[in-house]
Amino acid sequence: MTHSIRPGEIMLDAQGNRIHIHGGSILTADGRYYWYGEDKSQSTPASGRWHSGVRAYRSADLLTWHDLGTIIPAEPDAPDSPLHPEAMMDRPHIIRHPTTGNFVCWMKVMHADGKQRSWVYQAERFEGPYRLVRPGFEPLGMSAGDFDLVVDPETGRGYYFFERVHSELICADLTEDLTDVTGTFSSHFPxxxxxxxxxxxxxxxxxxxxxxxxxxxxxxxxxxxxxxxxxxxxxxxxxxxxxxxxxxxxxxxxxxxxxxxxxxxxxxxxxxxxxxxxxxxxxxxxxxxxxxxxxxxxxxxxxxxxxxxxxxxxxxxxxxxxxxxxxxxxxxxxxxxxxxxxxxxxx
Known part of the structure; x- marks a missing residue:
């Protein structure tokens, strides 16, 4: 059993297996921590795999992690999917709708045309299954790179902070269902x-x-x-x-x-x-x-x-x-x- 966090050392799950998720976040629900991110277990130069889907782990203390498996699986038979293993999918972020309880997952994908687009999935349970609710789009007409999502704990409003690729940082208001932007935004750090x-x-x-x-x-x-x-x-x-x-x-x-x-x-x-x-x-x-x-x-x-x-x-x-x-x-x-x-x- 792990008794402390040791930065920079290889992290193992409760079964002693290496944890491979990256670009990740931790969501708290029902008194537990849920850590999720890009499954990089097979992402070697020889494999050609950018990712193996979105993987997740659960913990009660942030020290002992139990593998939940892949909650949004890769789609190797769908070449045009953002979940194809060779698609450059990065940094999935999951937020929970304060009213419906639905889990909303945004991810960015770097496409072959040089644009970076957002894809949005939704599920009733954290473990899934997740369904695509908004296919690849450019929020506010912008190529959107790295990002973070926020739900205000008092108002329930959602906010989307993203890098307008090679330009500036954008803060955009999310729609009530947290799956799109409203059009209200501000720009920072140009x-x-x-x-x-x-x-x-x-x-x-x-x-x-x-x-x-x-x-x-x-x-x-x-x-x-x-x-x-x-x-x-x-x-x-x-x-x-x-x-x-x-x-x-x-x-x-x-x-x-x-x-x-x-x-x-x-x-x-x-x-x-x-x-x-x-x-x-x-x-x-x-x-x-x-x-x-x-x-x-x-x-x-x-x-x-x-x-x-x-x-x-x-x-x-x-x-x-x-x-x-x-x-x-x-x-x-x-x-x-x-x-x-x-x-x-x-x-």
């Missing part, structure tokens, strides 16, 4: 091109204020995170800087945050992926300049370019980095911890 464009938006709330953690845009290479605060979902947002205050590598402890879970005791856990566990930090640091050079006509980095041109890395080897988001003097910070227990107060 940048001319990667790696400065903010992606992987991750929302959480603390003491009534709204927080967003984002990363820069440098492919699978990790970079410095930014955290911003606002008094409303639509801002204005004030950037507070990188919360990883003791990370001298500038790589967010060699990871990218995909979601933040707020516990019953008020503590916050940042769930992150270490996509390139074997990549040296000195190579990763060069990736920022290499990405900037790609969009500004600068001098390319042959080693970085060769790695990117080779295609998706072996994401089946990716690891998890779970760390606490603490507040000190009103500011959020993420410090490294070799081992910690989320249910035990250690402050």
């Amino acid at each position: 940048h001319p091109h990667p790696p400065f464009v903010r992606e992987a938006p991750t929302y959480f709330r603390h003491d009534g204020r709204h927080y967003l953690i984002t990363s820069g845009t440098s492919w699978y290479f990790p970079n410095r995170s930014e955290i911003a605060v606002a008094d409303d979902y639509h801002g204005p947002w004030t950037v507070l800087g990188d919360p990883h205050r003791n990370d001298t590598t500038g790589t967010s402890f060699h990871s990218q945050i995909s979601s933040v879970l707020t516990l019953r005791n008020g503590r916050h856990i940042a769930l992150a992926d270490r996509w390139l566990p074997d990549m040296p930090d000195d190579v990763i640091r060069r990736s920022w300049e290499a990405t900037e050079a790609q969009f500004t006509g600068g001098t390319p980095d042959p080693e970085i370019d060769a790695f990117v041109q080779a295609g998706a890395p072996d994401t089946s080897s990716a690891r998890h980095v779970w760390l606490e988001v603490r507040f000190e003097d009103g500011r959020p910070v993420i410090d490294w911890q070799d081992a910690w227990n989320p249910e035990v107060e250690d402050r």
